[in-house]
Amino acid sequence: MKNYKVNNLKEIKKITIFPGLNKLGQKEKFEKIEINKGEVVAIVGLTGAGKSQLLYDIEKLAQKDTKSKRKVLVNDKIPNRELRFNPEKKLIASLSQGMNFLTDISVKDFLKLHIQARGKKFKIQIIKEIINEANEISGEPISPEMNLLNLSGGQSRALMVADIANISISPIILIDEIENAGIYKEKAIEALIKEGKIVLIVTHDPSLALNATKRLIIKNGGVDKVLETTLKEKGIASYLSWIEDYNLDIREKIRKGERINEVYLFCEPIKSKRES
Amino acid sequence: MKLIIFAGTPGSGKTSIIKYVIDELRNKFKICFVKFDCLKTADDEYISKKYKVKSIKKLAQDLCPDHFTALEIPKIIKENQDKDIIILETAGLCLRCSPYVKEGLGINVIDVAAGSPERYGPILTQADIVAVSKGDLISQAEREIFRANILKVNSKAKVIEVNGLTGEGALDIAEYIKSSSELGNKKLTLKQPMPSAVCGYCYGNKILDEESSRKRFLAGKEIKNLIPNLNCGKCGFKSCNEFIRAVLDKRAKKEQCPFIKK
Numbered sequence: 001m002k003n004y005k006v007n008n009l010k011e012i013k014k015i016t017i018f019p020g021l022n023k024l025g026q027k028e029k030f031e032k033i034e035i036n037k038g039e040v041v042a043i044v045g046l047t048g049a050g051k052s053q054l055l056y057d058i059e060k061l062a063q064k065d066t067k068s069k070r071k072v073l074v075n076d077k078i079p080n081r082e083l084r085f086n087p088e089k090k091l092i093a094s095l096s097q098g099m100n101f102l103t104d105i106s107v108k109d110f111l112k113l114h115i116q117a118r119g120k121k122f123k124i125q126i127i128k129e130i131i132n133e134a135n136e137i138s139g140e141p142i143s144p145e146m147n148l149l150n151l152s153g154g155q156s157r158a159l160m161v162a163d164i165a166n167i168s169i170s171p172i173i174l175i176d177e178i179e180n181a182g183i184y185k186e187k188a189i190e191a192l193i194k195e196g197k198i199v200l201i202v203t204h205d206p207s208l209a210l211n212a213t214k215r216l217i218i219k220n221g222g223v224d225k226v227l228e229t230t231l232k233e234k235g236i237a238s239y240l241s242w243i244e245d246y247n248l249d250i251r252e253k254i255r256k257g258e259r260i261n262e263v264y265l266f267c268e269p270i271k272s273k274r275e276s
Numbered sequence: 277m278k279l280i281i282f283a284g285t286p287g288s289g290k291t292s293i294i295k296y297v298i299d300e301l302r303n304k305f306k307i308c309f310v311k312f313d314c315l316k317t318a319d320d321e322y323i324s325k326k327y328k329v330k331s332i333k334k335l336a337q338d339l340c341p342d343h344f345t346a347l348e349i350p351k352i353i354k355e356n357q358d359k360d361i362i363i364l365e366t367a368g369l370c371l372r373c374s375p376y377v378k379e380g381l382g383i384n385v386i387d388v389a390a391g392s393p394e395r396y397g398p399i400l401t402q403a404d405i406v407a408v409s410k411g412d413l414i415s416q417a418e419r420e421i422f423r424a425n426i427l428k429v430n431s432k433a434k435v436i437e438v439n440g441l442t443g444e445g446a447l448d449i450a451e452y453i454k455s456s457s458e459l460g461n462k463k464l465t466l467k468q469p470m471p472s473a474v475c476g477y478c479y480g481n482k483i484l485d486e487e488s489s490r491k492r493f494l495a496g497k498e499i500k501n502l503i504p505n506l507n508c509g510k511c512g513f514k515s516c517n518e519f520i521r522a523v524l525d526k527r528a529k530k531e532q533c534p535f536i537k538k
Contacts, residue, residue, distance in 0.1 A: 052442045060447055085451055090437070093416045102389055102414050103421075114417040117424035156415075163417045 009089060012171040013037045013075055015058065015198065020070035022222025023050065028070075030226050033216065037171070040189055040199045042209040045218030051202050054218060055174060058200070059092045060084060068221065092200075093168040095160050096176035101148040107131065107159065108144035114167050126166065134162035137187045139252040154182035161188045165195045175201045184248065186211065186241050207244060210237035277359060277459050279349070279380030283366040283399050288387040289409035290365050291319050292440025293449070298327050298363065300450035305360040310334060310352055312345050312367045319365075330359070341367035343470060345375045346477050350464070350484050361453065374399035376467040377484070381456040383449065385409055385438070386426075388418070393425045398468040401430045405452055407438040407445060480521040496520050499530065502537045510534050 014036050019028035035041055043051050050068075057070045061079045064071050074083065083089055103110060111127045127144065135141045138158030142151065151159065157178060164173055173192050178185065185208055192199050203209055210233045217225040229237075250260055284290045291311075298307060307329040311320045314336050324331035332352070336344035345366055356362060366375065376382030376398070384403035386393070388410050393400055400406065406426050411419045423435050434452065438445030464484040470477050476489030479496035483489075499520045506516070511532040513519040522528035530536055 056442070056444060059444075066447065085448055094412075095416060096412060098412060099415050100413065101418065103418055110417070113421055117421040160415045160417070163415070168416055168420065 009091070009169050009171045010196070011075070012091075012198075015061075015172075016073040016076065017058070018071040018073070019223070020057075020062075020064070020066075020068035022068075022220045022224075024220055026222070028222040028224075030223055033223070033226055035198055035200075037196050037198060038193050039214075040193065040201065040212040042212035042215035043200060043202045043218060044204060044209055044215055045224075049218040050221035051218050053221060054216070054223065055092070055200065055202070058172065061091070090170055092172045092174050093164050093170035094174040094176065095157075095164060095178065097178055099160065101151065101156055101159075103148055105148055106144065107142060107146050107148055107151075110148050111163065111167070114163060118167055118169065120167070130159075130162045130166050133165070133191055134158040137161055137183050137191060139182065139184070139248055140255075152182070158183050158188070161191055165191045165197070171196075172198045172200065175199065175203070177203055177205075182248065182251070184245055186245070207237050207240035210234065211241065277353065277357070278361045278453065278456055279353070279364065279377055279459055279464070280361060280383065280453055280456070281364045281366065281376055281380060282383045282385060283374045283376065283403070284368045284385035284407075285371075285387065285390065286368055288368070288385045288390065289438070289440040290368060290385045293385060293407060293409065293438045293443075293446060294363060294365060295323065295327070296440075296443035296446030297449050297453070298323065298329060299443075300446050301361060301453065302327055302329055306358065308332065308352075308356045308359040308362045310362060310364045312336065312341055312348075312365060314341055314367050314369070330356075336367060340370075340373075340470075342370055342373035342375050343475055343477055346466060346470065346484060347475065347486075347489070349375070349377065350486065353459070353464075371395075371397040371399045373470050374402060374468065375470070376402050376404075378465045378467050379457070379459050379462050380464070381405065381453060382467065383407055388414055388422055393422065393429055396429070400426065400433075402467045403430060403433055404456075405449065406430065406433045406435045407449065408435060409438050409440055411437045412439060412441075478517065478521075480525055492524065495524055499523055502530070503533050504535045506535070508535075 014034060017033040019030055022028060043054065045051055053068050057066050057068055058072060060066060061072045061074060061084045062070045108127055111130055112122050115122045115126065131142055131144055138155045140152060140155055142155050142159060189199060201208055201212060209215055210229060212229060214226060214228045216223050253260060282290045282294055298309060301307060309320065309323050309329055309331045311317055312334045317333060320331035320333040323329065334348055352362060382403045383405040384400050385407045386400060388408050408422060426433060426435050436445045436448045466482050469480050469482055476493035479492050481489050481492035503516055511519045513522060519528060519533065523530055
């Protein structure tokens with residue numbers, strides 16, 4: 001098999017994981033796991049089960065040389081050393097609950113800084129698009145002049161998602177437990193897939209996990225099960241996510257000082273609450 | 277033998293990441309870990325117990341820890357000829373010195389929340405590898421900006437994200453260590469001369485050798501005895517030590533000091 005050389009991270013269309021050994025020294029219970037561009041994969045398991053090791057193996061495109069002895073292919077080929085160890089070609093961009101903005105700067109200038117750091121040309125239009133996208137994800141609107149440090153948890157998370165989707169070049173996005181962020185999660189995931197990223201979510205959140213294409217169950221340091229999401233689970237996911245979005249809408253109304261007079265128990269198809 | 281020097285401010289996560297790096301390397305190489313600190317440390321005991329590698333503790337106490345490191349390196353190398361890799365962790369107080377050795381590998385562990393990389397001196401600008409720690413606390417965008425800013429002041433550096441909790445990045449560092457050059461019998465040289473203070477190195481000696489350092493120190497002391505040590509600046513230098521160093525480097529003449537004893 002020829003080594004695969006990637007000049008542009010956008011060429012990465014698929015990664016394939018081959019089994020290694022779990023903490024007990026047993027072979028993991030799957031033949032291979034294929035993850036394609038635009039797919040969302042949930043990674044679930046107890047604390048200490050070995051989720052981080054799996055993510056590390058993917059990030060480092062392990063070739064049986066990590067603790068787990070897993071092997072990872074890119075576009076069905078062995079990745080070359082350059083792709084594995086050149087820090088310029090970082091495969092995974094990450095976003096987690098614990099991440100904060102630390103720079104004392106306006107949203108607009110911050111995005112400009114990031115675009116320039118990526119060596120891209122700065123256009124005011126891109127900044128507008130990113131902020132619009134963030135506003136779709138967050139309940140409370142962000143304006144370009146706001147200071148980064150004054151954003152709420154939800155606004156920060158929303159801006160991070162929109163920023164990763166549009167400016168970062170990493171083809172894989174790792175999302176680590178963003179369930180309590182106060183954002184429209186489904187919208188957030190959509191924004192990332194739209195840009196052709198592979199999305200890995202470490203989560204115990206039912207609507208997120210059931211909305212993924214498949215979920216990997218980690219136990220004793222190995223992948224214990226791979227479950228493709230069934231149609232029924234997708235339906236349940238969308239119902240759960242409707243309830244959550246509805247909850248978020250009520251939250252915004254309370255924040256605005258409105259009275260809450262009624263509760264819908266059934267989701268209305270098509271019409272989105274947010275647009276009203 | 278390879279000499280790997282980890283430098284970085286206290287609390288940046290040097291020891292945490294070194295643990296993972298040692299774990300990656302210890303099965304294939306004979307390792308000696310040397311921990312430099314100012315007053316107290318127990319990291320050496322922890323590492324030798326957990327990873328079964330030789331560990332040495334060096335406390336600088338009243339000496340400048342980076343000068344102390346430079347003084348100790350030749351001894352450490354001499355005493356550990358049977359080892360493949362010496363991993364040295366500096367006390368990490370000063371951004372000015374950072375005793376990286378040209379013939380070895382210099383790794384700067386820098387905390388992503390530590391402020392603008394432009395403020396850092398040789399500890400960052402002279403490093404071969406810059407290991408950025410604690411990235412899990414800030415946004416992806418800021419990590420990418422931070423990285424771009426590091427490359428502005430040290431364009432040759434390999435910038436790696438590391439995490440002392442999960443061990444992220446340790447594999448990369450281990451790879452760089454494996455492919456770094458051997459010391460051989462070469463005389464070691466500091467990448468950056470140290471600022472003026474009290475030993476031969478303070479007077480600008482760069483050869484890591486007791487004898488050269490002593491000679492330089494004595495030559496410096498001789499001049500020091502001839503001048504009033506007022507740091508008056510009339511010679512054109514900020515301090516007398518700087519002036520002495522310039523004289524020894526032949527960049528200035530003794531006579532530039534208006535008070536020098538004839």
